[in-house]
Amino acid sequence: MNVITLASRKGGSGKSTLTAHLAAFAHKLGKRSLILDADPQGSLTLWHSLRRGGEPPLENAARGIDRLIAHAMIDGVEWVFIDTAPTLWVVVQEAIRAATLVVIPARPGFFDLAAVTETVKIARERNKPYAVVINSAPVKRDEKEAPAVAASRAKLEALGIPVWSGQISQRAGYMASLAAGFSAGEVAPDSAAGQEVARLWSAIERSVAAIRGAQADAGVMHSRAA
Ligand SMILES: Nc1ncnc2c1ncn2[C@@H]1O[C@H](COP(=O)(O)OP(=O)(O)O)[C@@H](O)[C@H]1O
Ligand SMILES: [Mg+2]
Numbered sequence: 001m002n003v004i005t006l007a008s009r010k011g012g013s014g015k016s017t018l019t020a021h022l023a024a025f026a027h028k029l030g031k032r033s034l035i036l037d038a039d040p041q042g043s044l045t046l047w048h049s050l051r052r053g054g055e056p057p058l059e060n061a062a063r064g065i066d067r068l069i070a071h072a073m074i075d076g077v078e079w080v081f082i083d084t085a086p087t088l089w090v091v092v093q094e095a096i097r098a099a100t101l102v103v104i105p106a107r108p109g110f111f112d113l114a115a116v117t118e119t120v121k122i123a124r125e126r127n128k129p130y131a132v133v134i135n136s137a138p139v140k141r142d143e144k145e146a147p148a149v150a151a152s153r154a155k156l157e158a159l160g161i162p163v164w165s166g167q168i169s170q171r172a173g174y175m176a177s178l179a180a181g182f183s184a185g186e187v188a189p190d191s192a193a194g195q196e197v198a199r200l201w202s203a204i205e206r207s208v209a210a211i212r213g214a215q216a217d218a219g220v221m222h223s224r225a226a
Helices: 015-028 043-049 066-075 090-098 110-125 147-158 172-181 191-224
Strands: 002-006 031-039 058-060 079-084 102-107 131-132
Touching: 002 015, 002 090, 002 191, 015 031, 015 079, 015 102, 015 172, 015 191, 031 043, 031 066, 031 090, 043 058, 066 090, 066 102, 079 090, 090 110, 090 147, 102 110, 102 191, 110 147, 131 147, 172 191
Parallel strands: 002 079, 002 102, 031 058, 031 079, 102 131
Antiparallel strands: none
16 A cells, blocks of 8 residues: 655645545545545535535544554555645644655745655655655646746755656646545546646656565565575
8 A cells, every 4th residue: 555645834835636536536546545634724624515426535633643544554555545644743743654655736936845854754754755846837838848947956956856857737627626525637637737747646646656666676685684
């Protein structure tokens, strides 16, 4: 089972938005998915209440992650997506501890980057793979990213922080689809927003495969050494 935890100290960076679009995308691909809403604000719970059929399922995790993760494992869930609050309280720490990969959304700009380093510190302390996703970026022109995005990317890379090579742009479609209980990939898979989510999903799948591969290699090395 793979656990993707969306975390960042910064409110409004895009945790809930990306959790919803990614989880709906994985579900649409036929992956057995579960959303954990660990933010007492309950943005995702609201979105989920608008979805007919209620798929993928959502559980309220504001009071803890571990028990729900254990149940999901027993139930044969393949992908768990955890939306967290913009704090460092205990449930967020738990969500990071449970993660296969921590995804840290950040808007381009100085203040978001400051919040990123706090979340990175926690992931590093717990030896958790993590990556920043630049969200709400100005739309690319002629395939070129905006100066603010390039500058943020350069700054993060200088700090040794892995950053997804793509971007999630600022697009009305992200908000409008969620407001109607859908996701970008469901409303219009071929739209620019739908394609960005698809690319982000592929990157996450590749990262998780690499993480699993590295863990397996480490296991082999371990058993050889033993
Ligand atoms: N890529 C995007 N394009 C347009 N609006 C966005 C985008 N990402 C986030 N938003 C909007 O910004 C606000 C904050 O995003 P949200 O996902 O709730 O952040 P967080 O969960 O990190 O606090 C929401 O109103 C959301 O609709
Ligand atoms: Mg949120």
